[in-house]
Amino acid sequence: QGRREEAVTALLRAIEIDHSSRLALTTLGDVRHAQKNLREAENLYQEVVRLRPYDRELRLKLAMVQIEAGKPALARQQLEVAAEIEPTDYAIRIAIAELLLQLGGKDDVRVPMETALSVAPNNAAVHFHYGSILSALGDRQTAEDQYRKATLLAQNDPRPYLELAESLSTFGIRTGALRQIHQALKLAPANPKAQELKMKWEGKH
Numbered sequence: 001q002g003r004r005e006e007a008v009t010a011l012l013r014a015i016e017i018d019h020s021s022r023l024a025l026t027t028l029g030d031v032r033h034a035q036k037n038l039r040e041a042e043n044l045y046q047e048v049v050r051l052r053p054y055d056r057e058l059r060l061k062l063a064m065v066q067i068e069a070g071k072p073a074l075a076r077q078q079l080e081v082a083a084e085i086e087p088t089d090y091a092i093r094i095a096i097a098e099l100l101l102q103l104g105g106k107d108d109v110r111v112p113m114e115t116a117l118s119v120a121p122n123n124a125a126v127h128f129h130y131g132s133i134l135s136a137l138g139d140r141q142t143a144e145d146q147y148r149k150a151t152l153l154a155q156n157d158p159r160p161y162l163e164l165a166e167s168l169s170t171f172g173i174r175t176g177a178l179r180q181i182h183q184a185l186k187l188a189p190a191n192p193k194a195q196e197l198k199m200k201w202e203g204k205h
Helices: 002-017 022-034 038-051 056-068 072-085 090-103 110-119 124-136 140-154 159-170 174-187 192-202
Strands: none
Touching (some): 022 038, 038 056, 072 090, 090 124, 110 124, 124 174, 159 192, 174 192
């Protein structure tokens, strides 16, 4: 505890000396996030994003804090910019779809999912996730088509589901991450990575 406070004091001193210190601002943001001081973490990350608008990782950090703070609309904005910075990252598109679903924007949900499919057409986890979203929208027939494609592509391999689960968990998309983890466990019930992620994310509320 004492060392942590000393570190925070040093970071505050560094920021006082140089208000544009990306490293100090980001590190202090990480500390505040870990302490669940979401308001201060958000403010710190926003300051760094202002200084470095094309830093994808920072926008993802900011989006995660905003999701935890119950600000999905703001988080969606950050994810959309991050997707523009890194167009080939299909996991960001899926995170956007999840937030749109959460916000009730059912008409818009398919757009980021179609983009994710165009980026990763042979990824079983993407097809599976699209199926689950279509199912939530009530489009059962198209959902089943996506589930079938996922089954054909996966060949009982849990790895694509676990990779997507880890990406979604990085963005704070808990429900989506768990959906992928449960699918991985259906394919490989004894998989230690899947079991570890399940315990981690089922314990978060």
